[in-house]
Amino acid sequence: MTMTTASPIPTRGIVAAKSPGFGTTLVSEWTKLRSVRSTWILTGLAVVLSIGFSAAIALVMGLTSEPIDTFSEADRVMSDPLTSSMPGLLFSLILLIVLGVTAVSSEYSSGMIRTTFIVNPHRIRVGAAKALIVGLLGVAIHAIAVPGMFLVSQAIYGAYGLETASVTDNQAARFLLVVALVVPLTYTLISLSIAYLLRGTAVAITAAFGFIFLTSNLGPLLPAWIQQHVFRYLPDIANNSLTGFTPPGDVTYLSPLPASIVVVTWIVGSLAAAAVVLSRRDV
């Protein structure tokens, strides 16, 4: 490989005279995210696996269930066509955690984080830009996956004569909107914050998975007292109240306003904690 020993150094003054702002930082973080293959693999998998899995489950339900008229009341509640169409969330939510964590932790594991903060020493601005970009990508993923899961499942239910839900139902609209827009922000932004705090990929994924995902899935196994006084205020469990999934009588139920406050506080609070640690700590 030849080197151009004679190549001239560009004369000074032709580079931009303006100072970079938040907009350029956003563009830079988006370039970082979109220029690695893992981002697109994650995105593709999240969409494909979630819709595919929901479709598969719907197909199983269709093949093994009786038409709607023979269902007793209890059975109908169990096979709520709205929430039953969402088993694919298992995949998309875990992948959102991985996305949120690795967007940050990969910089630490490769050591590129040093380049990042040499190029732009305004760390909070960089972290905020990254959070915004990652959060938007998460929302975009769910904006495709959630309606995808819903519509595909309803189509399969209908084909097998099962009860279907429609987006025009109030309950369905609220649920779908929250799951498509709020839940991905909860998952990606809290995971991202955990990654800034813990820095290691494995430990951050484990912590985020345990704190966000496992708590809401294993919570029901715990004594009611813990569920009511502690778990009710955890981010994903508050999400469940917000979507309308948790019935008002349940021990972890929160009405919409308190649920919103809890979710927003967790997202903003975790980002703030990450910001404080990031600006103080040696890189």
Next chain:
Amino acid sequence: MIELRGVTKRYGSAIAVDHLSFTVKPGHITGFLGPNGAGKTTTMRLILGLDNPTAGKVTVNGQSYRDKGAPMQEVGALIDPSAVHGSRSAYYHLLWQAQAGGLPRRRVDEVLDMVGLSAVAGKKVGGFSLGMHQRLGIASAMLGDPPVLLFDEPVNGLDPEGIQWIRSLLKRFADEGRTVFVSSHLMSEMEQTADHVLVIGRGRLIADVSMAEFTQRSAKSHVEVVSLRAHDLIPHLEAKGAQVMKSTEHELTVTGLDAPAIGAIAFEQGIPLDELSPRRASLEAAFMELTHDSVEFRASRTTTPDVAFVS
């Protein structure tokens, strides 16, 4: 210009850098030398705002690095260039940096061309050799065409052509009036490149002098003289203030007089010389002597090679 005033950095109970004060001026290549673990990289990290000093103040062009609005256009740094995301291409690796610095896209192509990596711009960085990593790091340091340059071991992994290229690049940068601050372990290379030297050992500044002064000051230059009548020469040399050591019957090691002077004395006395060779102190020897007490990690006696004077 880079300025450090009383900078101390402590990690727990270990002191990495201890009351460091120096100024790196523009228009020179300032070499930053020290044994492993002396605090060179820590110092560079403190200058770039990656670490916070425990005490003291460090500024670049009068301003703390983290306060700068457009640092890429002021300071270019090469620190650990293999710290890159392996699955990203060289082009995108430079592009996100250019964008972060508010620089136009064409700068990416320009710096790739400058370092000779245009042909592999689209290749994933993970497949790069060490030399290619170094050149990519230099490219990213030059994106903003900055007046201050910080290079941590820039010739690491480069072949002789590459080392010469770096040397000419650094010299040109200094001639353009830029501030060039280079740390290195490669003594012989530093000797040919830098004109000012900062030596650090165990976190303390040991020397802050010009290169010429440094090589002369610490290690002793001497002259090897071989003559069949060496014995007759000795008193005449000593009369002129030289110290003479006899290595063998006919070989002398003379300090305090340079070769021309010795030659002149021998000529006056009619003493024929078989050999008259000046041994200039090398930077390596000067450095080893100066930092002898500061070496943090030293190999055992059996494995350390002898330090040789080179002419």
